[in-house]
Each structure stands twice: as C-alpha cells, then as structure tokens.
Amino acid sequence: MMHRFLQLLLAAALLAHASAGRSADVVVGQVTPLTGPEARQGMAYAAGLKLALEAANRGTHNPARHTFKLVAVDDRGAPEESLQQTSRLIAQSRPLVLTGHVGGPSLSALLKSGLLDRNELLMVGYRSAQILPSSQRLFAIKAGMPEELGKLMTHIHTVGWKRVVLLYENEGGAEGLLAAADAAAQQAQVTLVDRLEIDKGSLDAKVDRVLRAKPQALVVAAGGFVAGAFIERLRLAGAQTPIFTLSNADMEQLAVRLGDDHLRGLVISQVMPNPYKVTTAISKEFNDLARAHDVATPRSFTMMEGYVAGRVIVEAIQRQGTRPTREGMTAALESIHGLDLGGYMIGFSGASRAGSTYVDLSIVNAMGKVQQ
Structure with missing residues (x-):
C-alpha cells in the first residue's frame, strides 16, 4: 500500500514539474477597424502583428517556445462598438495583452470604462490622432x-x-x-x-x-x-x-x-524604420519574413508598426519565463531598457510609457516615390 502511495506521489511530482516547465499559449487581442474608412490602418497593423507572432511560433526571438495567437476583431472605427467588442474579446478569448487599437475616441472610451483596470490588461502599441490622457495601462512603442x-x-x-x-x-x-x-x-x-x-x-x-x-x-x-x-x-x-x-x-x-x-x-x-528599404536589421528581417510567407497585405509603415508591437510583446512575454501573466506584463515591460530590435531602440524608464523617441521625415519626390 505504501509502495503504491509513493508511486502516486512521484507521478504527481513529475506532472507538476513538467507543467511548471511547459510554455504557455498566449492570446494577443486586437480590436481595430477592419472595415470602414480606416480599415487599411487596422488591417496593416494586424498583418505586422501576425508576422511577428508567427515568426515567434517558429522559434524566432522565442527561446521559451510560447505559442502565440492573434485574435483580431473589427470595430469599424466606432468607439461604442470598439468598447463592446473589446469587452467581448476579453471574456471569450482571454487575451494576455491587447494591442493595435486605432483612433483616439476608441482608446479614450476604453480608458474611461475601467475595462483595462478591472481585467489587469495592458495595451502595448496603438494609433491615435490625439494625445491621450496619461495611463499606466498604455505602453507606446513609438515616439509621441x-x-x-x-x-x-x-x-x-x-x-x-x-x-x-x-x-x-x-x-x-x-x-x-x-x-x-x-x-x-x-x-x-x-x-x-x-x-x-x-x-x-x-x-x-x-x-x-x-x-x-x-x-x-x-x-x-x-x-x-x-x-x-x-x-x-x-x-x-x-x-x-x-x-x-x-x-x-x-x-x-x-x-x-x-x-x-x-x-x-x-x-x-x-516613427518606424523604413519598411521599403533594407537600411536596418529589423527592416531586413521584416522584408524577408513578408517575402518568405507571401503576405498579401502591402508592406507599409503601419504594417512595420504592427511588427514592432509584436516584437515588443514577444520580448515582454519571454522575460516572464514559462508562465507569463497579465499582472507580470507591467514589470516585464518596465524592465526593457535600450533594447535593440535591429536598428530600432525600445526602452521604458521609470513611469514613462513611451518606448521610443525616433522620428524621421519622408518626402514624396517628383516621381511620386517616398524618400526618407
């Protein structure tokens, strides 16, 4: 009897050890315009995110071997619908982190609702035509x-x-x-x-x-x-x-x-590396992945922004080990100082939620081509 008990105890210990070392399935949630006037931005951002997360699933920048899944939901650019869709996504898909909201009104409504606070969720990367109120729940991955x-x-x-x-x-x-x-x-x-x-x-x-x-x-x-x-x-x-x-x-x-x-x-x-020219290591990585996987969405600065957001999210997950949590995301992001993504630097210092100060200028030349 005692021998059987010891066998069960050993089996339980081995199971617990295996569970502790097993990598997590990570859901990344995005509520964004996929139809309507701003759909191009939402779709491009989602395409960049997916590129980064799928690369991580193949082992790139992902030594802990987490499995990442992007759940992108259409809000048509309407603030009320954005809030409803975000609430539904949180309840149904249980994302570890949110990213890629487009539009100041949608983001303002989300902050005022308290939905992020109640669910201990962060928004890592977003697009807005206004300067948003300061929030510990928003992490920008670009200059303001x-x-x-x-x-x-x-x-x-x-x-x-x-x-x-x-x-x-x-x-x-x-x-x-x-x-x-x-x-x-x-x-x-x-x-x-x-x-x-x-x-x-x-x-x-x-x-x-x-x-x-x-x-x-x-x-x-x-x-x-x-x-x-x-x-x-x-x-x-x-x-x-x-x-x-x-x-x-x-x-x-x-x-x-x-x-x-x-x-x-x-x-x-x-505020992003050039997605058209291989001027930095991250530009090369981005272009190589887009070509290798025949991405249908045209390459763009917005798509690059989604890719950078994905890279930052993967990095923050990695820093938490095999059992990342919503609560651990803040400390993980705050631990990022001077991270070189390949010619594009990211860092969050103290209470600052702005991850970069990089700004360059592009001009459309006489041939209609973008020069940077």
Whole structure:
C-alpha cells in the first residue's frame, strides 16, 4: 500500500514539474477597424502583428517556445462598438495583452470604462490622432506626437518658413495636441498664424480659410481619411502650399486617395524604420519574413508598426519565463531598457510609457516615390 502511495506521489511530482516547465499559449487581442474608412490602418497593423507572432511560433526571438495567437476583431472605427467588442474579446478569448487599437475616441472610451483596470490588461502599441490622457495601462512603442511636431516645426524653420497654419482633427481631446503644437512652434521659432479644426463636414470652409491666410506651410494633424480628403480639396482649389503631416495620417492610405500629383512634395513624419528599404536589421528581417510567407497585405509603415508591437510583446512575454501573466506584463515591460530590435531602440524608464523617441521625415519626390 505504501509502495503504491509513493508511486502516486512521484507521478504527481513529475506532472507538476513538467507543467511548471511547459510554455504557455498566449492570446494577443486586437480590436481595430477592419472595415470602414480606416480599415487599411487596422488591417496593416494586424498583418505586422501576425508576422511577428508567427515568426515567434517558429522559434524566432522565442527561446521559451510560447505559442502565440492573434485574435483580431473589427470595430469599424466606432468607439461604442470598439468598447463592446473589446469587452467581448476579453471574456471569450482571454487575451494576455491587447494591442493595435486605432483612433483616439476608441482608446479614450476604453480608458474611461475601467475595462483595462478591472481585467489587469495592458495595451502595448496603438494609433491615435490625439494625445491621450496619461495611463499606466498604455505602453507606446513609438515616439509621441510632441516629438513628431517638434521634428516637423524644426524642419520648417530650417527651410526658412515662418508662417504656419495647423489643421487638426478633434477626436474629443485636442487640448494636448494644441499645447504640443504651440510648444513645438515656439521652440522652432515659427508662428502659428491659425489653428483650424477639420472634419469631414467642414473641409471646404477650412480650405477657404487657408487660402485667405496664405501660410508658407501647413501642418496637418489628422487621421488618414480626413487628412487625405482635406489635402485633395486644397490641391483641387489650386493651392501649392507645402504640406506636412504626422505619421498617423498613414502614407499608404494617403497615396491610395491622392495619387502622385497631389502627393508630390508632401512631407510626413515617420516613427518606424523604413519598411521599403533594407537600411536596418529589423527592416531586413521584416522584408524577408513578408517575402518568405507571401503576405498579401502591402508592406507599409503601419504594417512595420504592427511588427514592432509584436516584437515588443514577444520580448515582454519571454522575460516572464514559462508562465507569463497579465499582472507580470507591467514589470516585464518596465524592465526593457535600450533594447535593440535591429536598428530600432525600445526602452521604458521609470513611469514613462513611451518606448521610443525616433522620428524621421519622408518626402514624396517628383516621381511620386517616398524618400526618407
């Protein structure tokens, strides 16, 4: 009898040991526009995430051999639907982490709902045309809007222009954006002669105001759909004013709407490595994977952003060992300092949730090609 008891005890110990060393199945959740005006951004981000997670499943950057699964759900870009879909995804798929939300209103609604806090979930990587309230639940994997505005205003000053009009999309929290734009303009010694809120219903009126103001440069801080519609109207009205946009406008989405004639000369700030040229190790890795697995989604800066988000998530999971948890994600991310993903540095210091300060500029040349 005692011998049988010892056998059972040994079997239980071996089972516990095997369980302790077994890697986890990790669900990464994304609620994003997969249909509607901003669907290109949501789909590109999801494609980049999937590329990174599937590479990890094959053993790349994944020594603990976790199995990653992306669950992407369509919210059509509607904040109320985004919140409902996020709640449903959390209940049904039990993700370890969220990523890739698109749109300030959706993210603001999610933060206000308390859903992240109640479920001890983090959002690692997202896209917004506004500066969001500070939250310990949001980790950015790229430079923020103040850094982008600073880069654009400094370039405008370097060229010799002084009079600038800012056009911005008010997603329900424009105060931070306007303050950042004012600070960037002051630092660069340029003057904001006007600040105009734009949306789908006011484009013609704002085009008229820009024509009357006769600025030397325009800075457009808006999502791809609204930014593209405004630039199209402005160019059709005959204005040749130099235009600068932030990265959330999405170069590829603008290119689909505008074509070479209206894109020519456009300058856009970029916060990701170039997805088209092998200028860094991560660019090569990204392009090699996309080619090897015949990814249907066209390569883009947004797709690269999704890939970087996936790489950061995989790294944070690895740092937790074989049993990663939602609660352990914060400490794992905060332990990342000066991580080189292959020419793109990521680090979170102290209470900072901004993982990078990298900003570069792209310009569309006379041939309609992007130069960086």
